[in-house]
Amino acid sequence: MPKATREAFGEALVALAEKFPQLVVLDSDLSKSTMTADFAKKYPHRHFEFGIAESNMIGAAAGMALMGKVPVCTSFACFLIGRLETIRVAVTLNRANVKLVGTHAGLGIGDDGASQMGLEDVAAMRSLPGMTILQPGDGLEARQAVEWMLQHQGPVYIRLTRQKLDDVHKPGYQFECGKLDVVWEPEPKAKHFQATVLASGGTVGGAVAAAQSLQPKGFAVRVVNAGTLAPFDVDSIEDFAKDSERFVTVEDHNIVGGLGSAVCEAVASLGAGKPVVCLGVRETGESGLPAELYERHGLSAPHIVEACIRNLS
Amino acid sequence: MEELIAPIRELRADIIRMIATAGSGHPGGSLSVIDLLAVLYAKHLRHDPKRPDWPGRDRLILSKGHACPALYAVMAQRGFFPKEELLTLRKLGSRLQGHPERHRLPGIEAATGSLGQGLSMGLGMALAAKMDGTDQRFYVVTGDGEMQEGQVWEALLAAPQFKLDNLTVIVDSNNGQIDGHVSEIMALDPLADKLKSFNWDTRVIDGHDLDAIDGALSAVKTVKGKPQAIVAKTVKGKGVSFMEDNIAWHGKAPNKQECEQALKEILGA
Numbered sequence: 001m002p003k004a005t006r007e008a009f010g011e012a013l014v015a016l017a018e019k020f021p022q023l024v025v026l027d028s029d030l031s032k033s034t035m036t037a038d039f040a041k042k043y044p045h046r047h048f049e050f051g052i053a054e055s056n057m058i059g060a061a062a063g064m065a066l067m068g069k070v071p072v073c074t075s076f077a078c079f080l081i082g083r084l085e086t087i088r089v090a091v092t093l094n095r096a097n098v099k100l101v102g103t104h105a106g107l108g109i110g111d112d113g114a115s116q117m118g119l120e121d122v123a124a125m126r127s128l129p130g131m132t133i134l135q136p137g138d139g140l141e142a143r144q145a146v147e148w149m150l151q152h153q154g155p156v157y158i159r160l161t162r163q164k165l166d167d168v169h170k171p172g173y174q175f176e177c178g179k180l181d182v183v184w185e186p187e188p189k190a191k192h193f194q195a196t197v198l199a200s201g202g203t204v205g206g207a208v209a210a211a212q213s214l215q216p217k218g219f220a221v222r223v224v225n226a227g228t229l230a231p232f233d234v235d236s237i238e239d240f241a242k243d244s245e246r247f248v249t250v251e252d253h254n255i256v257g258g259l260g261s262a263v264c265e266a267v268a269s270l271g272a273g274k275p276v277v278c279l280g281v282r283e284t285g286e287s288g289l290p291a292e293l294y295e296r297h298g299l300s301a302p303h304i305v306e307a308c309i310r311n312l313s
Numbered sequence: 314m315e316e317l318i319a320p321i322r323e324l325r326a327d328i329i330r331m332i333a334t335a336g337s338g339h340p341g342g343s344l345s346v347i348d349l350l351a352v353l354y355a356k357h358l359r360h361d362p363k364r365p366d367w368p369g370r371d372r373l374i375l376s377k378g379h380a381c382p383a384l385y386a387v388m389a390q391r392g393f394f395p396k397e398e399l400l401t402l403r404k405l406g407s408r409l410q411g412h413p414e415r416h417r418l419p420g421i422e423a424a425t426g427s428l429g430q431g432l433s434m435g436l437g438m439a440l441a442a443k444m445d446g447t448d449q450r451f452y453v454v455t456g457d458g459e460m461q462e463g464q465v466w467e468a469l470l471a472a473p474q475f476k477l478d479n480l481t482v483i484v485d486s487n488n489g490q491i492d493g494h495v496s497e498i499m500a501l502d503p504l505a506d507k508l509k510s511f512n513w514d515t516r517v518i519d520g521h522d523l524d525a526i527d528g529a530l531s532a533v534k535t536v537k538g539k540p541q542a543i544v545a546k547t548v549k550g551k552g553v554s555f556m557e558d559n560i561a562w563h564g565k566a567p568n569k570q571e572c573e574q575a576l577k578e579i580l581g582a
Binding site: 024045046048050051053055056057058059060061062063064065066067068069071085086088089090093094095 | 368414415416422423424425426427429430432433434435436437438439440441442444445463464467468470471475
């Protein structure tokens with residue numbers, strides 16, 4: 001059932017509150033949007049409202065973590081990353097066990113427009129040593145990723161969508177941090193792929209639709225969900241490079257520093273010699289419906305199709 | 314406080330030796346804060362140098378991380394690590410980084426040096442202790458120039474809201490920062506009035522008067538329901554005549570001759 005990953009996160013917090021007694025939740029006046037309001041209602045003594053003051057919230061989260069709490073700190077992705085300096089020192093330099101939850105990732109938020117869209121967060125977070133970055137592709141993955149995040153010792157950034165996402169995983173799916181997972185391949189299994197598409201978060205569904213539309217036309221395209229953006233699964237890239245003519249990456253994030261960059265770095269460092277076609281946001285965002293924005297900014301299924309077969313005879 | 318006079322003289326000398334040996338560092342703010350740290354560690358901060366990770370300890374965060382030579386000197390004197398290690402300050406591989414880092418040196422509670430963050434971290438620690446019902450206390454030492462950072466005011470707003478009476482901020486008010494006097498760069502006064510109006514229990518003391526420091530640190534422990542601020546009026550470079558209130562000594566190491574002169578003034582030999 002379609003679900004926003006922020007919704008799955010909010011449900012998971014409530015579901016996991018008893019299992020993780022040190023879990024506390026910190027908000028900066030957005031608990032209704034980041035979906036922590038239910039947790040706050042059920043566990044008021046474990047919920048802390050910091051007002052519209054994200055730097056202090058993140059610094060305080062670091063302090064709580066250094067005392068043994070497991071603080072989950074939420075805001076829009078763009079507002080968290082605006083406090084990069086506090087994240088850099090209070091969280092990562094301290095190796096503080098803080099969980100940063102950035103909702104409202106990318107163009108997918110729609111009509112609120114550019115200032116509310118997190119489009120640079122992954123690039124910034126990838127530059128912080130020790131920061132694990134997760135971006136679940138559906139509700140099922142989001143729930144499991146949240147549980148993994150809470151038991152993990154160390155800073156984690158998880159990037160969540162405002163918009164509902166279709167399920168891309170089958171019911172038996174098991175989240176594994178640091179692993180790329182194949183969410184779709186043509187049947188019967190191809191020996192050779194015209195493209196391996198890597199997508200993450202809001203773009204996975206479109207990538208699957210694109211690959212499915214190419215099968216009847218004789219093109220074999222594999223779709224891989226990048227649920228962990230750091231540390232990045234270079235080993236799987238090495239495997240995919242063996243049977244794929246090219247990589248295509250598609251992300252609801254600036255074209256610089258995110259998934260596309262991670263794949264380029266992996267392919268280059270492996271000497272794999274395969275082209276990487278990167279689809280991502282090149283300008284500031286704008287208001288519109290999510291689907292309109294994905295179309296206009298080159299992230300929709302037709303754009304992915306084109307990227308998979310461009311210049312192929 | 315008589316018994317602290319000679320040890321504090323040693324601490325001042327250690328600061329000068331460390332910075333002179335390193336060839337860089339911040340003598341001005343280290344010398345202004347040293348009396349505060351010395352009294353805090355000697356009389357008030359519950360700690361165990363042999364068990365720096367003792368969970369029930371009080372916490373000190375030196376938010377003005379550039380003054381860490383003062384903190385390192387106090388820690389060595391109290392037995393956290395051998396005194397000889399002080400002269401490794403700022404050297405490759407040293408636990409005594411140019412700005413303190415907790416994962417390198419046991420006894421350091423938080424990485425600081427990016428000014429304005431320490432009070433938020435102390436606030437978070439105090440909040441956690443309140444949740445757990447412990448009687449631990451949390452001390453954050455800031456510079457006055459540091460109070461220009463917006464994040465400090467976010468934290469000043471939040472701590473009374475959370476009724477954190479286990480949290481004390483000590484402002485090392487030496488009126489100096491890199492580019493000049495605080496009062497000229499971006500004035501803070503009336504600082505005590507601002508803190509009071511933010512609902513902090515506030516007192517102003519002479520930050521080099523050991524009895525006054527001791528008295529203030531005793532008094533804050535009796536305050537209920539709100540955090541406390543101690544504005545400690547200090548002199549940058551205190552104890553070395555040519556450094557006192559001289560902005561040039563904010564972040565400069567003394568040369569050999571200056572080092573000798575400074576040690577002579579401090580130790581009176």
